[in-house]
Amino acid sequence: MTPHTITREDLPDLAKRTGHKFDHGHVLVLSGGPGRTGAARLAARAALRVGAGLVTLGVSPSAQLEVSMQVTAVMLHRLKGAGDLAALLEDKRLNALCAGPGLGLDRRAADLVHTVLDSGRACVLDADALTLLSRDPALRTRLHDRCVLTPHGGEFARLFPDIAAACGDNPAVGPKVTATRDAAARIGAVVLFKGVDTVIASPDGECAVHSAREERAAPWLATAGAGDVLAGIISGLLARGFGPAEAAKAATWLHVSCAINFGPGLIAEDLPDVLPAVLRDLAP
Secondary structure, eight states: OOOEEOOGGGOOOOOOOSSOGGGGOEEEEEOOSTTOOHHHHHHHHHHHHTTOSEEEEEEOGGGHHHHHTTOSSSEEEEOOSHHHHHHHTTSTTEEEEEEOTTOOSSHHHHHHHHHHHHTTOEEEEOTHHHHHHHHOHHHHTTOOTTEEEOOOHHHHHHHOHHHHHHHTTOOSHHHHHHHHHHHHHHHTSEEEEOSSEEEEEOTTSOEEEEEOOGGGOOGGGOSTTHHHHHHHHHHHHHHTTOOHHHHHHHHHHHHHHHHHHHOTTOOTTHHHHHHHHHHHHHOO
16 A cells, blocks of 8 residues: 655645634643653643644643743643542543653653553653653553554654564665554554654554655754654644544644744744644635
């Protein structure tokens, strides 16, 4: 099955319709401890910019003051541990979760990821959540078809060492497509394998590629925090009701388009604030 190349014409209708904020979903982004909250805040801002009706940051008590000084439209909820998260998730309006950016690798972080997966909610697993998955085979068994995993090359190799070894160092798209399909089929979730050629595969073998080359080249995305913004965009689209693969593909295109729109000098904080211009350009 030949992978599909993602273009502007493939994007779903991203315009927001009339309705209450809860009609557009509520994202919960989990944050780590003091000095590690910036990544989650980037993801949260991106989720809000892409149209989620509400976004909440779940923060540890020790980081509560740090986060409260940095957010306005994004809300804050104190989460000491997994018990607090489980209680919060009794609110079914929280329909999309983002775990990983700046989350940490301690017991609290592992327990939070466990609770995220057991909730069955649509979720994005990035950064530290991927490392936790690579360390705990039992945690990987809790993955489901509403999950989107967003590994870069190193994270992919830690999660799927045998698949990565078979792919080797071949930079061609073909081996990367095969590897991503194999990974998605193994874990039963959508895998977005990041890179200049980003490959997105579903468990059923459906696959799409976004190539950030030539007129779509965006070298400015090689900056700290850019991946956290991508995770946030996917989360926001999940909250709005888009399916995991659809959200991952649209977010990849939007992410690159924001970088192209801004140009040289881009830092991750700029990306969410360029989203309105990119979305406006998509309007009929």
